[in-house]
Amino acid sequence: MARIGVFICHCGENISATVDCGKVAETIGKLKHVAYSTEYKYMCSDPGQTLIKDAIKEHKLTGVVVSACSPRMHEPTFRKACAEAGLNPFLCEMANLREHCSWVHEKNELTTQKAIDIVRTQVEKVKLNSALQPIKVPVTKTAMVIGGGIAGIQAALDIANTGHKVVMIERSPSIGGHMSQLSETFPTLDCSQCILTPRMVEVAQHPNITLYTYAEVESVEGFIGNFKVKIRKKAKSLDEKICTGCGLCTTKCPQKKIPNEFEQGMGMRPAIYVPFPQAVPNRPVIDKEHCTYYIKGKCKICEVVCPTKAIRFDQPDEILDLEIGAIVVATGFDIKHADFFPEYGYGKYKDIIDGLQFERMASASGPTSGEIRRPSDGQVPKNIVFIACAGSRDPAKGIAYCSKICCMYTAKHAMLYKHKVHEGRAHVFYMDIRSGGKNYDEFVRRAIEEDHVNYIRGRVSTVFERDGKLIVKGVDTLLGAQPVEIVADMVVLATAGVANAGAEDLAQKLHVSYDQHKFFAEAHPKLKPVETNTAGIFLAGACQNPKDIPDAVSQASGSAVKVAALFSQDMLTREPLVAVVNRYAPPMYSTCVGCFLCQSVCPYQAIEREEFKNREGKVVKTVAKINEGLCQGCGTCVALCRSKSIDLLGYSNNQVHAEVMALLNEY
Amino acid sequence: MKTGIYPGCSLTGSARDYNESVFAIAEAFGLEFIQIPDWNCCGATAAHNLNKELSLALPARILAIAEKNGLDEIIVPCAACYSRLVVTQHELKKDPELKNRICEVIEMDYRGTSVILNVIEWIDKYIVPKLEEKIVKPFNYKVACYYGCLLVRPNKILNYDRVEDPQTLDVVMSKLGATAIDYPYKTECCGAGLSISRTDIVSKLSGKIIEDAEHRGADAIVVACPMCHSNLDMRRPDINKYWDTEFKIPVIFVTQAIGLAIGLSPQKVGLRRHFVEVKIS
Ligand SMILES: Cc1cc2nc3c(=O)[nH]c(=O)nc-3n(C[C@H](O)[C@H](O)[C@H](O)COP(=O)(O)OP(=O)(O)OC[C@H]3O[C@@H](n4cnc5c(N)ncnc54)[C@H](O)[C@@H]3O)c2cc1C
Ligand code: SF4
Ligand code: SF4
Ligand code: SF4
Ligand code: SF4
Numbered sequence: 001m002a003r004i005g006v007f008i009c010h011c012g013e014n015i016s017a018t019v020d021c022g023k024v025a026e027t028i029g030k031l032k033h034v035a036y037s038t039e040y041k042y043m044c045s046d047p048g049q050t051l052i053k054d055a056i057k058e059h060k061l062t063g064v065v066v067s068a069c070s071p072r073m074h075e076p077t078f079r080k081a082c083a084e085a086g087l088n089p090f091l092c093e094m095a096n097l098r099e100h101c102s103w104v105h106e107k108n109e110l111t112t113q114k115a116i117d118i119v120r121t122q123v124e125k126v127k128l129n130s131a132l133q134p135i136k137v138p139v140t141k142t143a144m145v146i147g148g149g150i151a152g153i154q155a156a157l158d159i160a161n162t163g164h165k166v167v168m169i170e171r172s173p174s175i176g177g178h179m180s181q182l183s184e185t186f187p188t189l190d191c192s193q194c195i196l197t198p199r200m201v202e203v204a205q206h207p208n209i210t211l212y213t214y215a216e217v218e219s220v221e222g223f224i225g226n227f228k229v230k231i232r233k234k235a236k237s238l239d240e241k242i243c244t245g246c247g248l249c250t251t252k253c254p255q256k257k258i259p260n261e262f263e264q265g266m267g268m269r270p271a272i273y274v275p276f277p278q279a280v281p282n283r284p285v286i287d288k289e290h291c292t293y294y295i296k297g298k299c300k301i302c303e304v305v306c307p308t309k310a311i312r313f314d315q316p317d318e319i320l321d322l323e324i325g326a327i328v329v330a331t332g333f334d335i336k337h338a339d340f341f342p343e344y345g346y347g348k349y350k351d352i353i354d355g356l357q358f359e360r361m362a363s364a365s366g367p368t369s370g371e372i373r374r375p376s377d378g379q380v381p382k383n384i385v386f387i388a389c390a391g392s393r394d395p396a397k398g399i400a401y402c403s404k405i406c407c408m409y410t411a412k413h414a415m416l417y418k419h420k421v422h423e424g425r426a427h428v429f430y431m432d433i434r435s436g437g438k439n440y441d442e443f444v445r446r447a448i449e450e451d452h453v454n455y456i457r458g459r460v461s462t463v464f465e466r467d468g469k470l471i472v473k474g475v476d477t478l479l480g481a482q483p484v485e486i487v488a489d490m491v492v493l494a495t496a497g498v499a500n501a502g503a504e505d506l507a508q509k510l511h512v513s514y515d516q517h518k519f520f521a522e523a524h525p526k527l528k529p530v531e532t533n534t535a536g537i538f539l540a541g542a543c544q545n546p547k548d549i550p551d552a553v554s555q556a557s558g559s560a561v562k563v564a565a566l567f568s569q570d571m572l573t574r575e576p577l578v579a580v581v582n583r584y585a586p587p588m589y590s591t592c593v594g595c596f597l598c599q600s601v602c603p604y605q606a607i608e609r610e611e612f613k614n615r616e617g618k619v620v621k622t623v624a625k626i627n628e629g630l631c632q633g634c635g636t637c638v639a640l641c642r643s644k645s646i647d648l649l650g651y652s653n654n655q656v657h658a659e660v661m662a663l664l665n666e667y
Numbered sequence: 668m669k670t671g672i673y674p675g676c677s678l679t680g681s682a683r684d685y686n687e688s689v690f691a692i693a694e695a696f697g698l699e700f701i702q703i704p705d706w707n708c709c710g711a712t713a714a715h716n717l718n719k720e721l722s723l724a725l726p727a728r729i730l731a732i733a734e735k736n737g738l739d740e741i742i743v744p745c746a747a748c749y750s751r752l753v754v755t756q757h758e759l760k761k762d763p764e765l766k767n768r769i770c771e772v773i774e775m776d777y778r779g780t781s782v783i784l785n786v787i788e789w790i791d792k793y794i795v796p797k798l799e800e801k802i803v804k805p806f807n808y809k810v811a812c813y814y815g816c817l818l819v820r821p822n823k824i825l826n827y828d829r830v831e832d833p834q835t836l837d838v839v840m841s842k843l844g845a846t847a848i849d850y851p852y853k854t855e856c857c858g859a860g861l862s863i864s865r866t867d868i869v870s871k872l873s874g875k876i877i878e879d880a881e882h883r884g885a886d887a888i889v890v891a892c893p894m895c896h897s898n899l900d901m902r903r904p905d906i907n908k909y910w911d912t913e914f915k916i917p918v919i920f921v922t923q924a925i926g927l928a929i930g931l932s933p934q935k936v937g938l939r940r941h942f943v944e945v946k947i948s
Contacts, residue, residue, distance in 0.1 A: 342829060342830070342831030342832050343831045345832075346831075346832060462831075462851065464851030465849070465851075466851075466879070466882070466883075471851070
C-alpha cells in the first residue's frame with residue numbers, strides 16, 4: 001500500500017504570505033494513503049532536507065511530494081535528498097505552490113484551496129510513479145567553439161589546455177574578432193594587437209585545436225555529450241596546404257576597389273585578400289562576389305602569378321560531419337553604423353564616423369597609420385565631438401538597453417585624440433557616465449582632468465554640414481538646459497552594440513533561446529550566466545550582450561570550466577524520462593501495430609524498428625522501439641500513437657489521468 | 668471619385684495666394700474639387716491644448732460633412748489642418764467608444780471613410796503623372812525645401828515621409844527642374860503660432876531658417892504650409908530688424924512653383940500678394 005509523505009514549504013514568506021500552509025498540511029494529512037504531512041519554513045535548507053530524509057525512514061514512505069517552488073528550481077535537490085534516504089529519486093514529485101499559486105494570487109481562502117488542489121494532483125500522480133534508473137550515455141570529448149573572437153579564443157585555449165580536443169569554427173577568413181580591430185584598450189591603453197595576436201597564433205598551433213576559418217555551422221542534431229554537427233567550409237579557392245602566404249596574388253589582383261571590412265570601409269582591398277597582416281591563418285581567400293573571374297569568367301591573374309600554383313578556381317564548398325560533446329557559442333556582436341541615425345544625416349556626411357572606424361583611424365596599422373584625419377579631406381580635426389548613447393537607451397529606436405562598453409571606449413577615444421592632437425579640443429555629449437569596473441572611473445576622470453576632455457551632459461538633437469564643418473546642436477542639462485552649438489571638424493558616434501548578423505539563424509539551429517534583441521539568452525540571469533537552456537551548449541562573450549574584453553574573457557573561461565567538468569565524466573547520466581513502446585509475451589509481443597507513424601513525427605529520429613522471429617527464424621512481427629539514448633521525452637509519439645502503445649516514463653497516460661481526476665473528484 | 672477641399676481659415680485669409688495657386692493649377696490640370704459645405708475651424712493648435720474632446724469634435728464634424736456629401740477624398744492644403752484631421756481620424760478609429768461620444772457631440776454620423784491628402788500627396792497623385800508634358804518653363808532654380816513641423820508629424824500617425832529628413836517636396840521640385848539643396852533646416856521650428864504673441868521668437872527661429880537657405884545659395888524657399896509662409900514672408904521686416912540685415916530670399920508655395928513652370932502668370936498664382944518680392948517668374 002502506498003505511503004506518501006507531503007512536505008509543504010513556506011519559502012520564507014514567498015508562499016506562506018498568501019497560502020495558509022498549516023491548513024494545506026492538515027488537509028492533505030487526512031487524505032487516503034498520505035502517511036505523513038508537515039510544513040517547514042525552508043524545505044531546501046539543510047534542516048529541511050533532513051526533515052524529509054528522516055520522515056522517509058521513520059514512516060517508511062513509498063513516495064514524496066515536496067510542495068514548494070518550481071521543479072525547475074529544486075527538483076534535483078529534493079530527488080537527491082530522497083535518494084540519500086534510500087528512496088528511488090523518481091518517486092519524488094514537486095507541487096509548485098510558488099510560481100503557480102502564491103506569487104500570482106492574493107491571500108485568501110481560494111488561494112489556499114488552489115494550493116491544496118495542486119498538492120492533491122501530485123499525491124495522486126506519485127502513487128503511480130515507478131522506480132526508474134538513470135540512463136547512461138557516452139560523452140564525445142571534443143568541444144566545438146563557434147566564433148573566433150577573444151571570447152572564443154579564450155574558451156578554446158582553456159578547454160584545449162585541459163587536454164581535450166577543440167574544433168573552432170570562424171566564419172570570416174581570420175580569427176580575432178573585433179578585438180583585432182581595436183587600437184589601444186581601456187583601462188590601461190595597452191595595444192590590442194600586441195595582447196591578442198600571440199593568442200591567435202597559439203590557437204593555430206595548439207595540438208588540441210582544429211581551426212576552420214571561412215566556415216559556418218550548417219546543422220546541429222543530437223544532445224549533450226552527443227551532438228552531430230555539419231560544418232560548411234566555404235571554398236577559399238586555393239589549396240591552403242600548398243599556399244605559402246607570400247601575398248603576391250593579392251598585389252596583382254586587378255580588383256582593388258572593394259571596401260575593406262576590416263578597416264570598416266575606410267580602405268580598399270583586392271578580391272583575393274588576407275583581411276589584415278596579422279591574420280590567422282595568414283592565407284588569402286578569394287571573395288567570389290567581387291572576383292573578376294567568377295563574375296566575367298576571365299582573369300585568373302592570381303593563378304598565373306602564384307609561384308606554388310595554389311589557386312583552385314573550381315574548389316567546391318566542403319561539408320564536414322563532426323561528433324561533438326559540448327558547444328561554446330562565442331559569435332560576438334556588431335554595432336549600428338552612422339546610417340542608422342537620420343538626425344545625424346543618415347550616414348551621408350563622411351566626417352561622422354562610428355566607434356570602430358575611430359579605432360581603425362587611431363590604430364598604427366590602420367588606413368591613416370594611426371593619425372587622426374577626417375575622411376572627407378584628410379585634415380586633422382581641430383574640434384572633435386563624441387556622442388555617447390547613440391541609439392542605446394533609446395526605446396524610440398527600439399534599443400532600450402545600455403550598450404555597456406561605449407562610455408568607456410568614448411573616454412578612451414577622446415583621450416587618444418588628445419594624445420595625438422595636442423592642440424585639439426574634444427567634447428563628449430553623454431547621458432550618464434557608466435564606468436563601473438576596476439580602474440574604470442579613474443580612467444574617465446583622467447580623460448576629464450588630465451586630458452581636459454570637455455564632458456557635456458546632454459543629448460545632441462541634430463548634426464549637419466555647413467561650409468565643410470559639422471554643426472552639432474545639443475543641450476547642456478547641467479547648465480539649466482542651455483542649447484549648445486559646436487562647430488566640429490569630425491563627429492564620432494558611440495553607436496549601440498547589437499546582435500551579430502545571423503545570430504537568430506544560429507540560435508535556431510542550436511535550439512537555444514535568444515532575447516528580443518537577438519542576443520543569446522542565458523539559462524538564468526544570475527545563477528546560470530554561461531549556460532543556455534539547452535544542456536551542453538554554453539555562452540561566451542558579446543553574443544549574450546555587449547561586453548568588454550575582461551568580461552568576455554572571464555565568461556569564456558567560465559564556459560570552458562563547464563565543458564571541462566562535462567568532459568571529466570566518461571558517461572553522462574540522463575533522466576530516464578523517455579518514451580517506451582510496450583512489450584508483452586508472444587504471440588502478442590506488443591500492442592504496436594507497426595504503422596511507424598511515430599517514426600515520422602519524432603523530431604529526434606529516436607524511433608527504430610524491432611523484428612520478432614519465431615523458432616524457424618521467420619519474422620512474425622515488426623514493431624517500434626525507442627532508442628533511449630536519443631529520445632528527449634517530448635511525448636509527440638505518445639500523443640500520436642493510434643493503438644496507445646507508447647508511454648512516457650514518469651508521465652504515463654495513467655499518471656496524467658490520475659492528476660486530472662484528482663481535480664475533478666471530491667476528496 | 669469625388670474629391671473635396673478643406674480650405675481652413677488661412678486659405679481664405681492670410682494665404683489667399685496659396686489658395687489661388689491651388690485652384691489655378693487644379694484648373695490647368697483639369698482637376699475638380701468641391702469645397703466642403705459649412706466647414707468649421709479645425710481647432711488648430713489652440714483646441715488640443717485646452718480640451719481634447721473639442722479638438723477631436725471640430726475635425727470630426729468636417730469629416731462627417733465630407734462623408735455626408737459623398738467625398739471619397741479631401742485635400743487639405745494647410746499642414747496644420749491636415750495634421751489635425753488625420754490625427755482625429757486615427758484617434759476615432761482606434762477607440763470606438765470615443766468615436767460614439769464624438770458623434771453625439773457633433774450630432775452626426777461619422778465613419779472615417781474619407782481619405783485625407785496633404786497638398787504634396789495630391790500633387791503626387793494627380794499632377795506629377797501629367798507634369799512632364801505640361802512644363803513649358805522648367806523651374807531652373809536652386810531651392811531650399813522647407814517642410815516645417817506638421818507636414819510629417821506626428822510621424823507614427825501620419826506615416827508620411829521620413830520624419831528627420833523628408834524628401835517628398837524635394838522630389839516634386841526636382842521634377843519641375845529645380846535643384847533641391849541639402850538643407851538641414853527642413854523641419855526646424857519657424858515659431859508657428861507665436862507669430863502674434865512673441866514675434867521676437869519667430870524672428871529668431873525663422874531667421875535661422877532663412878539665413879541658412881541664403882547661405883547655401885538657394886534662390887527661393889519652397890513651402891507647403893500657410894503658417895510657415897506667413898512667418899517666413901510676412902514677418903520678414905521683423906526678422907530683418909532682429910538680425911540687423913536684409914534677407915532677400917523669396918518664399919513660395921510648391922503650388923506656385925508648379926503654376927509658373929506650366930506657364931501660368933505670377934498674378935494667377937498669387938505671387939503679387941507676397942511681402943518679400945518674388946523676382947522669379
Ligand atoms: C569601438 C569599440 C571599442 C572597444 N574598445 C574596447 C576596449 O578598449 N577595451 C575592452 O575591454 N573592450 C573594448 N571593446 C569591446 C570588445 O570589442 C569586445 O569586448 C570583444 O570584441 C568581444 O569579443 P567576442 O569574442 O565576444 O566577440 P567578437 O569580437 O565580435 O568576435 C566574434 C567572432 O565570431 C565570429 N562569428 C560571428 N558569427 C559567427 C557564426 N555564425 N559562425 C562562426 N563565426 C561567427 C566573428 O566573425 C568574430 O570573429 C570595444 C568595442 C568597440 C565596438
Ligand atoms: S601567390 Fe600563391 S602562395 Fe602566394 S599567397 Fe597567393 S596563393 Fe598563396
Ligand atoms: S581571378 Fe583575378 S580577380 Fe579573381 S582573385 Fe584572381 S586575380 Fe583577383
Ligand atoms: S555604456 Fe554609456 S554610452 Fe554606452 S549606452 Fe551605456 S550609458 Fe550610453
Ligand atoms: S518521446 Fe517519442 S517523439 Fe519524442 S523524442 Fe522520444 S521517441 Fe521521439
